[in-house]
Amino acid sequence: MTGRATAIFCEHERGMADIAGKHEARLTEAATAALEAGRRLLAPARHDQGKRDAVLRPDMRDGDLVALPGDPLEFAGVLSRDWTFLRRREQAPPPGDWRSWLILGGRGSGKTRTGAEWVHELATRHPNAGELRIALVAETLGDAREVMIDGASGICRIARAKRPDFETSRRRLVWPSGAMAQIFSSEDPESLRGPQFHFAWCDELAKWKYAQECWDMLQFGLRLGARPRQLVTTTPRPVPLLKALMADPETALTRISTSANRANLAPGFIEALASRYGGSRLGRQELDGELIEDRDDALWKRETIEALTLRVTGPLRRIVVAVDPPASAGANACCGIVVAGLDATGRGVVLADCSAPAASPAAWAGAVVRAYRRFDADRIVAEINQGGDMVSAMLRSVDAALPVTTVRATRGKYLRAEPVAALYEQGRVIHAGRFSELEDQMCDFGPEGLSSGRSPDRLDALVWALTALMLEGAGEPRVRGI
Numbered sequence: 001m002t003g004r005a006t007a008i009f010c011e012h013e014r015g016m017a018d019i020a021g022k023h024e025a026r027l028t029e030a031a032t033a034a035l036e037a038g039r040r041l042l043a044p045a046r047h048d049q050g051k052r053d054a055v056l057r058p059d060m061r062d063g064d065l066v067a068l069p070g071d072p073l074e075f076a077g078v079l080s081r082d083w084t085f086l087r088r089r090e091q092a093p094p095p096g097d098w099r100s101w102l103i104l105g106g107r108g109s110g111k112t113r114t115g116a117e118w119v120h121e122l123a124t125r126h127p128n129a130g131e132l133r134i135a136l137v138a139e140t141l142g143d144a145r146e147v148m149i150d151g152a153s154g155i156c157r158i159a160r161a162k163r164p165d166f167e168t169s170r171r172r173l174v175w176p177s178g179a180m181a182q183i184f185s186s187e188d189p190e191s192l193r194g195p196q197f198h199f200a201w202c203d204e205l206a207k208w209k210y211a212q213e214c215w216d217m218l219q220f221g222l223r224l225g226a227r228p229r230q231l232v233t234t235t236p237r238p239v240p241l242l243k244a245l246m247a248d249p250e251t252a253l254t255r256i257s258t259s260a261n262r263a264n265l266a267p268g269f270i271e272a273l274a275s276r277y278g279g280s281r282l283g284r285q286e287l288d289g290e291l292i293e294d295r296d297d298a299l300w301k302r303e304t305i306e307a308l309t310l311r312v313t314g315p316l317r318r319i320v321v322a323v324d325p326p327a328s329a330g331a332n333a334c335c336g337i338v339v340a341g342l343d344a345t346g347r348g349v350v351l352a353d354c355s356a357p358a359a360s361p362a363a364w365a366g367a368v369v370r371a372y373r374r375f376d377a378d379r380i381v382a383e384i385n386q387g388g389d390m391v392s393a394m395l396r397s398v399d400a401a402l403p404v405t406t407v408r409a410t411r412g413k414y415l416r417a418e419p420v421a422a423l424y425e426q427g428r429v430i431h432a433g434r435f436s437e438l439e440d441q442m443c444d445f446g447p448e449g450l451s452s453g454r455s456p457d458r459l460d461a462l463v464w465a466l467t468a469l470m471l472e473g474a475g476e477p478r479v480r481g482i
Contacts (some may be wrong), residue, residue, distance in 0.1 A: 094254060099251070100230050101252045104256070104291065105255070106256070108261055114231075115231055116148065119201050126179070129179045135221065137183075140186070170182075189217045192217035195221055196221050206236060258287045295444055295445075300445070308429065310432070315343070315344060316341035317342045318342045320340060320380070323380060324457050325364065333359075334457045338350065338464075341469070348423060350465075351433075352432075355461065365395050369402065378403070380402055413463075
């Protein structure tokens with residue numbers, strides 16, 4: 001930012017401070033609101049070069065900042081209406097020569113607002129705006145109208161001074177610039193046969209009725225201009241089209257969580273949903289915007305695990321900490337550490353996943369000992385296939401009195417895991433909380449291992465823990481609280 005731009009920025013900050021200090025008693029309600037909005041908006045910009053640029057670069061505006069308003073209140077009002085300044089970093093179009101911009105977002109994360117602003121920006125500021133033809137595709141025509149156009153974050157609600165007209169009979173938006181956007185439904189892919197477009201915005205693609213057919217017809221129509229592009233905003237679901245789009249090298253992927261848009265949501269909304277759905281499959285999908293997918297041949301199903309996730313308050317007869325050391329060091333290596341107990345009825349209870357990613361031997365040994373002490377465990381069960389005597393030596397280097405039992409795998413991982421999976425099917429194991437990374441491995445573990453090809457370190461530790469507790473019957477029981 002230039003010295004002159006910095007001076008202008010600071011001058012408006014000082015101006016708003018002066019108004020607040022000298023004239024607050026005489027300010028109208030509207031003026032006070034504008035003043036407070038300006039002070040809130042400028043505060044983060046003080047430390048954010050990008051937001052200062054958004055204020056001070058006239059080329060990024062609708063012309064209203066070509067000459068910055070001299071009145072600080074007017075300046076605050078301009079900022080409160082300017083999307084380039086208000087948007088979060090992940091809501092800005094990504095750099096690069098992408099064809100598809102895919103936004104995976106949770107409910108209320110701001111993905112619809114992002115789509116509406118992107119389309120409106122094109123229709124009003126594109127060099128050839130008067131010639132632009134844009135496709136707006138939703139699950140149904142009703143969704144296109146109620147969400148993409150007239151919704152709280154729809155195009156007509158955010159358009160401000162250059163609001164387009166909606167021609168109901170022709171199902172299209174027309175901007176004062178001459179740009180036109182036509183709405184389409186995923187229920188009627190053939191309606192996309194014939195029209196041609198420069199740009200497209202597809203909303204909630206993961207729940208389109210005829211997704212692949214509609215998408216194919218749209219691609220044939222994206223043939224105008226030098227660089228046709230499309231924006232896809234959706235809450236993720238494991239549908240083939242979405243997975244293919246994510247894998248496409250011409251796709252720029254952005255993830256947005258609901259919590260990132262906290263400032264624009266009702267107070268307590270995030271906390272209420274997090275307490276109810278946080279860490280669950282539904283919460284991770286609908287709030288965090290994660291694509292959660294289970295394998296058909298996996299030993300565990302996510303629905304089963306979630307049904308067995310219960311609050312545990314009673315005493316436990318035994319507690320063990322199982323550790324599966326990594327075969328090698330590196331960023332992708334992880335030491336699996338799982339704590340499990342046995343309740344008074346003989347039911348297994350998974351208490352914690354304390355696994356240590358990318359940890360040195362000394363670091364993961366320390367994590368094991370901390371878990372042992374935290375849960376007042378009876379013993380540590382350590383697999384020694386990879387590290388041999390070194391595993392026990394590392395653990396006892398932290399605490400020489402640790403009761404360590406070593407185990408060696410003589411059968412494949414799948415064969416060892418099958419009896420433990422059967423315990424889950426019988427309802428004989430519960431989880432005392434949600435352990436997302438452990439559960440991801442459980443639901444992705446099939447006859448050939450994990451789909452990624454990596455070692456199921458957390459799952460291995462779980463299997464060793466529950467085997468020691470429920471399938472071997474070793475150790476002296478004693479009663480304790482959690």
